[in-house]
Amino acid sequence: MATKKSAVITIRLDASTKDEAKKVFEALGMDMSTGINVYLKQVVRDQALPFNPTIKDPLDQATERSLQDLKNGRYEDFTNLADLFKDLHHDH
Structure with a gap:
């Protein structure tokens, strides 16, 4: 069985967003890395963002x-x- 290579990404975001996202992921039983992986896999699977971006407030x-x-x-x-x-x- 072939193993997939891991890749490392670095992102910058404000501390408040990071802390709040971490809380959400922890409440869902996952760490930040797993949460981001879930998000990216959803993007790849759907070939779209999992929400509708808008410029409207x-x-x-x-x-x-x-x-x-x-x-x-x-x-x-x-x-x-x-x-x-x-x-x-x-x-x-």
Whole structure:
């Protein structure tokens, strides 16, 4: 049985991202190296990123949805703050 050669890669990332990723991988029962290997194997298998990259900020996307809701009449009108809070706390 032939053994595969190992390759070493070096990446730079901020310490916070590294620490948070490490926590996620550990919660999944793997170390950082295994987690990165899983990610890269998924990329190779699918010939694509395992997520849809976008240049839009999530806040921009929420704003776009809100503007569409307004345009299509999907909104509530309130005449006072008490009614607004009542609606916010009401289970729909």
